[in-house]
Amino acid sequence: xxxxxxxxxxxxxxxxxxxxxxxxxxxxxxxxxxxxxxxxxxxxxxxxxxxxxxxxxxxxxxxxxxxxxxxxxxxxxxxxxxxxxxxxxxxxxxxxxxxxxxxxxxxxxxxxxxxxxxxxxxxxxxxxxxxxxxxxxxxxxxxxxxxxxxxxxxxxxxxxxxxxxxxxxxxxxxxxxxxxxxxxxxxxxxxxxxxxxxxxxxxxxxxxxxxxxxxxxxxxxxxxxxxxxxxxxxxxxxxxxxxxxxxxxxxxxxxxxxxxxxxxxxxxxxxxxxxxxxxxxxxxxxxxxxxxxxxxxxxxxxxxxxxxxxxxxxxxxxxxxxxxxxxxxxxxxxxxxxxxx
Numbered sequence: 001x002x003x004x005x006x007x008x009x010x011x012x013x014x015x016x017x018x019x020x021x022x023x024x025x026x027x028x029x030x031x032x033x034x035x036x037x038x039x040x041x042x043x044x045x046x047x048x049x050x051x052x053x054x055x056x057x058x059x060x061x062x063x064x065x066x067x068x069x070x071x072x073x074x075x076x077x078x079x080x081x082x083x084x085x086x087x088x089x090x091x092x093x094x095x096x097x098x099x100x101x102x103x104x105x106x107x108x109x110x111x112x113x114x115x116x117x118x119x120x121x122x123x124x125x126x127x128x129x130x131x132x133x134x135x136x137x138x139x140x141x142x143x144x145x146x147x148x149x150x151x152x153x154x155x156x157x158x159x160x161x162x163x164x165x166x167x168x169x170x171x172x173x174x175x176x177x178x179x180x181x182x183x184x185x186x187x188x189x190x191x192x193x194x195x196x197x198x199x200x201x202x203x204x205x206x207x208x209x210x211x212x213x214x215x216x217x218x219x220x221x222x223x224x225x226x227x228x229x230x231x232x233x234x235x236x237x238x239x240x241x242x243x244x245x246x247x248x249x250x251x252x253x254x255x256x257x258x259x260x261x262x263x264x265x266x267x268x269x270x271x272x273x274x275x276x277x278x279x280x281x282x283x284x285x286x287x288x289x290x291x292x293x294x295x296x297x298x299x300x301x302x303x304x305x306x307x308x309x310x311x312x313x314x315x316x317x318x319x320x321x322x323x324x325x326x327x328x329x330x331x332x333x334x335x336x337x338x339x340x341x
Contacts, residue, residue: 023268024255025074030271031251032070035063037281037315040139041307042300044285048293049300056304061228062221065244066251068142069189071274073248075146076193079153087154094150097275100334102143105279106132109140112283120290139282145183149190161195164188169241188241213253220247273319275332280318281311 039060046052082090110129116122128137136144156164168188172181220243227233233240258264270277288310292303321328326335 024252024258025077026268026271027255027258027264028070028252028271029074029274030267030269031255032067032074033270033274033277034267034312035067036071037277037285037311038308039063039067040282041285041289041311042304044289044307045293045300045303048289049298049303051300053300053304056301058225058228061233062224064233065224065240066220066247068186069244070248070251071142072145072149072186072189073193076149076153076190077197079150079194080197083154083157090150090154094147096334096336098143098147098150101275101279101332102136102140102147103132104331105143106137106140109138109283112286113138116286120294122286139278142278145186148183149187152187153191153194161191164191165195172241173238185241189244192245213250213257216246216250217254218250220244220250269319270315273315273322276319276322277312277315279332280315284311284314 042053042056042060046056082093085093110124110132113122113124113128117124131137152164165188168184168191172185172188174181176184223243224233224247227236285307288307289303292298292306298306318328322332323329
């Protein structure tokens with residue numbers, strides 16, 4: 001299966017022989033996606049019950065500077081090799097694997113929210129139909145950003161990545177609307193992925209021992225915990241970019257040396273099907289949260305758990321079906337015309 005960037009990773013360090021995939025990247029992406037699912041499971045629960053959990057606020061806030069930056073950095077890793085295929089394959093690949101599911105799921109989410117507004121009071125505005133083409137709705141911003149980033153990577157293919165990174169970091173620190181700060185910040189991580197990749201294949205420079213990798217990750221997380229608990233996360237925005245990079249480097253070092261087990265294999269499976277888990281978990285968690293909070297009247301922590309289990313289960317089933325059903329696969333990637341022999 002191709003990854004969310006639309007390219008097939010080469011075999012290398014941390015890969016399974018004969019698999020044609022770089023397993024540590026699958027493992028790191030899988031961890032990021034699961035953190036996203038945990039976060040949304042809790043947020044939907046808190047919104048429906050009206051009660052927040054201080055413990056989960058700290059946990060989700062601690063990982064916020066790592067979740068999506070890791071996803072963007074990993075997506076950027078494959079840009080150089082993808083560009084080597086030529087302009088047409090590069091652009092067609094992004095249209096098939098990013099623009100297409102973005103449009104399919106935009107239509108699905110519009111219908112989902114419209115039906116939800118008639119049944120359980122979900123918010124829906126007819127103006128959102130037009131927003132699809134310039135302001136992604138709900139969780140589809142991730143695909144919208146990715147499409148823009150890959151297009152910018154094509155335009156900047158002859159420019160040093162470090163200049164783009166510096167410019168993006170600078171723009172993210174300006175007093176702009178949150179959406180634009182977020183856009184430029186994640187663009188910087190995307191181009192870090194571009195910068196550390198190359199013709200030798202995707203990699204992160206982690207020449208450290210496993211103990212040092214753990215030290216980098218745990219130290220970064222400890223700092224993030226302190227910033228969340230003290231409410232200083234926003235005040236330290238300038239330092240979040242380098243701190244997040246240190247955390248990602250540590251996590252990558254751990255993932256590259258992770259031993260094979262059922263747990264790591266399951267997380268890597270999530271990473272291989274990240275597009276499925278990302279797109280599907282949102283509507284499933286909304287439905288399960290409505291049922292658990294309003295029908296069963298469960299507390300916030302219980303609703304969060306129900307959301308997590310329900311969304312993970314449905315996503316896993318669809319991920320297994322992805323490779324076996326053309327209909328399911330057609331929800332996430334545009335069908336490719338077969339060439340005549």
